[in-house]
Amino acid sequence: MTSAFSFSRVTAVTGIRRVRRLPSAGVPRVSLSQPVKALDVIAVAETPGIFRMVKLGKQLRTDPKYAETCMIKRVGDVVQKGEVLALRRTSLGMRKLRAVSPIDGRIMEVDDGQVVIEGERGYQEIYASVPGKVVAMEVGEHVIIETNAALIQIAWGLGGLAWGTLKLMDTEPGLDTDAKRFNIDHRGSIVAIGSPLTEDFLKGAIDIRVKGLIASSMHSSLLPLLSKVEFPIGLTQGFGVLPMSERILGLLSTYNGREVALDMSFSPDWRNVRPEIIIPITSGQSSADARGAEQYEFRVGQQARVLQAPYLGEIGTVTELPDEMQQLGSGLWMSGAQIQMSTGETIFVPFANLEYLG
Amino acid sequence: MSLLSNLLGGTEEVTKGSEVSGAILSVDVGSVYTRAILLDVVDGMYRFVARGEAPTTDIPPWNNVLEGVGRAVRDITTATGRQILDDEGELIIPESAAFLGVSCFTATASAGKPVRAVLVGLMPDVSLSSGKRAAESSYLLLTDTFSLADRRSPEQQIEALMRARPDLILIVGGTDGGAVQSIRKQIDTIAMACDLMERDRRPTILYAGNRDLHGEIETRLVDDVGVNFIAADNVRPTLESEQLNSAQTYLAALYHRQKLHSGGFADMGSWSKGGIYPTAHSFSRAVHILSELDEQDILGIDLGSASTTVAACLKGTNYLNVMGSLGMGHGARGLLASKPKIESLTRWLTYEPDSADDVLDYVWNKWLFPQIVPATKNSLEMEMAMAREIIRNAALSARSGWRGVQPRGPLPAFDTILLTGSTLAQPPHYGWSALVVLDALLPLGITRIVADPYGLAAALGGVAPFSPRAVVQVLDTGAFVDLGTVISVSGRARRGDVVIRGKLKPVGANQAEVFEVQYGSIVRLPLEYGVQAELSLQTHHVDIDVGGRRRSHKFKVAGGELGVILDARGRPWRFPRDAEQRHEMNREWQRSMTQEELE
Numbered sequence: 012m013t014s015a016f017s018f019s020r021v022t023a024v025t026g027i028r029r030v031r032r033l034p035s036a037g038v039p040r041v042s043l044s045q046p047v048k049a050l051d052v053i054a055v056a057e058t059p060g061i062f063r064m065v066k067l068g069k070q071l072r073t074d075p076k077y078a079e080t081c082m083i084k085r086v087g088d089v090v091q092k093g094e095v096l097a098l099r100r101t102s103l104g105m106r107k108l109r110a111v112s113p114i115d116g117r118i119m120e121v122d123d124g125q126v127v128i129e130g131e132r133g134y135q136e137i138y139a140s141v142p143g144k145v146v147a148m149e150v151g152e153h154v155i156i157e158t159n160a161a162l163i164q165i166a167w168g169l170g171g172l173a174w175g176t177l178k179l180m181d182t183e184p185g186l187d188t189d190a191k192r193f194n195i196d197h198r199g200s201i202v203a204i205g206s207p208l209t210e211d212f213l214k215g216a217i218d219i220r221v222k223g224l225i226a227s228s229m230h231s232s233l234l235p236l237l238s239k240v241e242f243p244i245g246l247t248q249g250f251g252v253l254p255m256s257e258r259i260l261g262l263l264s265t266y267n268g269r270e271v272a273l274d275m276s277f278s279p280d281w282r283n284v285r286p287e288i289i290i291p292i293t294s295g296q297s298s299a300d301a302r303g304a305e306q307y308e309f310r311v312g313q314q315a316r317v318l319q320a321p322y323l324g325e326i327g328t329v330t331e332l333p334d335e336m337q338q339l340g341s342g343l344w345m346s347g348a349q350i351q352m353s354t355g356e357t358i359f360v361p362f363a364n365l366e367y368l369g
Numbered sequence: 370m371s372l373l374s375n376l377l378g379g380t381e382e383v384t385k386g387s388e389v390s391g392a393i394l395s396v397d398v399g400s401v402y403t404r405a406i407l408l409d410v411v412d413g414m415y416r417f418v419a420r421g422e423a424p425t426t427d428i429p430p431w432n433n434v435l436e437g438v439g440r441a442v443r444d445i446t447t448a449t450g451r452q453i454l455d456d457e458g459e460l461i462i463p464e465s466a467a468f469l470g471v472s473c474f475t476a477t478a479s480a481g482k483p484v485r486a487v488l489v490g491l492m493p494d495v496s497l498s499s500g501k502r503a504a505e506s507s508y509l510l511l512t513d514t515f516s517l518a519d520r521r522s523p524e525q526q527i528e529a530l531m532r533a534r535p536d537l538i539l540i541v542g543g544t545d546g547g548a549v550q551s552i553r554k555q556i557d558t559i560a561m562a563c564d565l566m567e568r569d570r571r572p573t574i575l576y577a578g579n580r581d582l583h584g585e586i587e588t589r590l591v592d593d594v595g596v597n598f599i600a601a602d603n604v605r606p607t608l609e610s611e612q613l614n615s616a617q618t619y620l621a622a623l624y625h626r627q628k629l630h631s632g633g634f635a636d637m638g639s640w641s642k643g644g645i646y647p648t649a650h651s652f653s654r655a656v657h658i659l660s661e662l663d664e665q666d667i668l669g670i671d672l673g674s675a676s677t678t679v680a681a682c683l684k685g686t687n688y689l690n691v692m693g694s695l696g697m698g699h700g701a702r703g704l705l706a707s708k709p710k711i712e713s714l715t716r717w718l719t720y721e722p723d724s725a726d727d728v729l730d731y732v733w734n735k736w737l738f739p740q741i742v743p744a745t746k747n748s749l750e751m752e753m754a755m756a757r758e759i760i761r762n763a764a765l766s767a768r769s770g771w772r773g774v775q776p777r778g779p780l781p782a783f784d785t786i787l788l789t790g791s792t793l794a795q796p797p798h799y800g801w802s803a804l805v806v807l808d809a810l811l812p813l814g815i816t817r818i819v820a821d822p823y824g825l826a827a828a829l830g831g832v833a834p835f836s837p838r839a840v841v842q843v844l845d846t847g848a849f850v851d852l853g854t855v856i857s858v859s860g861r862a863r864r865g866d867v868v869i870r871g872k873l874k875p876v877g878a879n880q881a882e883v884f885e886v887q888y889g890s891i892v893r894l895p896l897e898y899g900v901q902a903e904l905s906l907q908t909h910h911v912d913i914d915v916g917g918r919r920r921s922h923k924f925k926v927a928g929g930e931l932g933v934i935l936d937a938r939g940r941p942w943r944f945p946r947d948a949e950q951r952h953e954m955n956r957e958w959q960r961s962m963t964q965e966e967l968e
Contacts, residue, residue, distance in 0.1 A: 062524045120561060120565065231729045250737070251726075251730040320745070361742055362424075364741050
């Protein structure tokens with residue numbers, strides 16, 4: 012078995028096709044062939060408002076079924092807060108009992124003497140997430156965007172989308188993070204470091220107001236702090252104290268100073284949607300996305316991301332695919348590949364601990 | 370139409386047809402691995418013939434499980450020469466010639482998105498707890514629960530339902546012939562919320578409450594609102610009784626229906642007479658069959674990547690609990706949800722991690738990369754520490770529903786514990802399987818531990834409705850690996866004191882082997898696989914909880930992969946505070962169980 016368990020992409024230039032799924036009520040706000048930026052709204056969808064129920068029988072002091080006949084508004088009517096929904100004259104005709112709307116909204120339903128009013132609806136905006144050109148769209152289904160870009164899919168991310176100028180602080184991967192390197196140039200940019208994210212560095216990024224942050228790794232104990240952070244954060248390797256892969260740092264270095272998009276959307280299964288750094292490129296063509304799925308088998312020369320300590324997140328090259336299973340340090344016998352790391356060292360890695368890199 | 374589709378289509382009687390007589394292919398699509406199993410008749414008996422395994426391909430770039438299924442099945446073709454798929458990748462069924470196709474195909478799955486569900490009931494400790502247990506029999510994600518204890522107004526409940534966007538609303542509550550008013554109020558809220566939803570987004574309603582209200586609720590929800598309505602037997606027909614089977618079967622059918630919308634599952638479902646059963650459902654059926662055949666109380670643990678299943682047959686009652694977000698990979702984050710102390714993991718290690726962060730980071734990385742396997746001895750120990758805590762938590766949660774069993778305290782006596790899932794059933798050494806399960810569950814008395822390294826249990830559970838003969842015969846011919854009989858003692862003594870003296874005399878041997886066991890140790894007595902022996906034990910300061918507190922015991926035991934195991938660590942035990950002593954203790958236990966020299 013040489014099949015990959017998971018797949019991601021770290022590539023200098025590729026054709027990217029992103030299908031942005033729309034909620035069923037989603038309406039595109041773009042036209043075909045329209046160029047879009049990562050943070051452009053490409054569709055909107057209504058979201059339900061708050062609901063309030065008015066018990067007519069109670070307010071009109073009568074039988075609920077009879078109270079329905081006292082309605083002066085109908086299903087579908089727009090009403091304002093305090094507006095009369097139903098009216099009943101008392102038996103002596105001296106007083107008028109009123110049932111009024113508790114909110115601004117629309118009458119959705121009248122049933123069993125109860126009026127359901129839905130408050131003002133909200134709008135969910137769907138962003139392009141990738142700069143490019145709209146190539147297809149369908150109401151309630153999707154908007155498809157294509158672009159040519161450098162694409163770096165990374166281990167983990169949080170915080171959604173960002174678009175800004177990439178400012179790379181390191182030239183080499185490392186483990187020591189100096190937190191005092193921020194200056195005013197970093198404000199509003201997407202900052203990347205080749206070393207782990209620390210609490211001090213994070214505070215510095217918050218103070219200087221960066222738009223996004225890319226680090227090699229961080230301790231998971233920092234996660235609670237991130238809930239208050241208002242910009243997206245991505246880790247290229249994973250959790251722990253790990254230097255950035257040379258290949259990824261090299262790509263970031265190549266595009267240092269360019270506009271980049273971060274898509275750090277959350278996924279319950281990270282193998283489904285890896286967080287992405289997308290760097291649009293105007294020249295170059297690739298149809299890599301259209302490649303047949305059956306090709307994702309490891310071969311000699313194939314690039315792979317190693318997913319086991321101490322090389323977690325490192326990128327290497329398959330040099331050999333042994334026929335026989337081999338015994339790991341843990342005692343398990345597994346099929347795998349010999350991988351040459353960037354240091355020149357060659358190690359045996361089971362297929363389960365390798366991610367196929369496209 | 371499959372059995373499960375028929376069930377949702379309202380076909381009352383499920384026709385099983387004649388028993389299958391040829392080769393049977395069973396496929397299980399897990400979150401990480403897709404496994405195929407071939408059962409065939411050899412010398413007049415069904416046997417487990419071959420298996421294939423491949424990564425599950427429900428993720429990009431494949432987004433279609435058939436890729437993985439095809440690879441796993443081709444493994445079987447390579448091993449046996451039987452052509453199972455045609456050139457287009459379609460299953461050849463029925464068997465059209467010798468070694469061409471199969472007579473029966475069954476499918477189980479645990480991969481992919483769970484069914485999003487909202488549970489509605491009355492009393493939290495009565496109907497709602499029964500509803501929760503029914504829900505735990507399948508891969509359901511409970512996003513909200515409504516009950517009489519719910520302080521939210523109907524408006525807020527409607528809003529919550531609209532935002533939850535459930536695929537399913539499971540309504541329980543009310544004993545048969547009991548109160549109806551409170552249920553009616555709940556139904557009014559649900560009807561209003563469903564009416565406000567777009568027609569194609571309305572959830573299916575599974576009603577398993579007071580039978581007297583069935584017709585009224587069906588009219589209210591189907592005629593007035595137009596939702597898809599299914600009625601199951603009341604999960605709580607009386608305050609004292611619980612019947613989950615009917616609701617559980619419908620939940621399995623709903624899981625099958627949801628799966629048909631995922632890439633490749635529809636094709637796979639069309640090959641199968643039964644449909645796509647939740648793996649947990651089939652696993653539970655296998656545990657039940659084993660329990661009936663052996664007339665034993667059996668506990669089954671399936672430790673998966675995304676979820677952990679506990680299936681128990683205890684004193685004639687079957688229990689099934691799926692911990693949907695507690696597992697070794699996708700579900701690893703569930704282990705951290707209860708904010709456990711780091712010591713609950715580090716206490717099982719033979720080394721001191723550099724920091725608490727290292728331990729947490731390991732668990733988080735397992736969640737990021739759920740397929741990874743431990744490459745080093747240290748990572749194997751971390752993995753096994755996680756497994757212990759996951760099993761311990763899963764069993765604690767499951768036993769809260771076992772009748773007559775205290776939520777805390779010793780594990781009830783199970784004759785056999787069946788282990789499946791690659792961490793437990795495919796470790797580097799079976800000593801790990803036994804050690805992990807003994808540490809996690811702390812059984813007392815005499816227990817047989819059995820491993821399922823080929824993932825046969827769920828397959829056999831899936832095959833059972835079509836060929837009970839195949840299931841019985843495959844079990845008879847050694848489907849599982851018997852790790853051995855464990856005798857566990859309770860009580861306290863000083864560490865190092867001799868607490869067991871005994872003799873082991875294999876059948877046919879001239880001499881018995883005499884041994885002593887010290888308190889605080891776990892030892893393996895050599896006895897070849899399948900060989901019967903007489904085991905005589907004299908205990909001092911400790912008890913073997915079998916039929917009173919005798920000091921002298923005689924048992925008939927059979928050898929397993931690990932011979933016979935004597936666990937003289939007592940119940941409960943305390944870990945030494947000193948880290949080095951603790952490490953040495955763990956080294957000793959590991960060495961003893963895996964017979965490996967540790968550094």
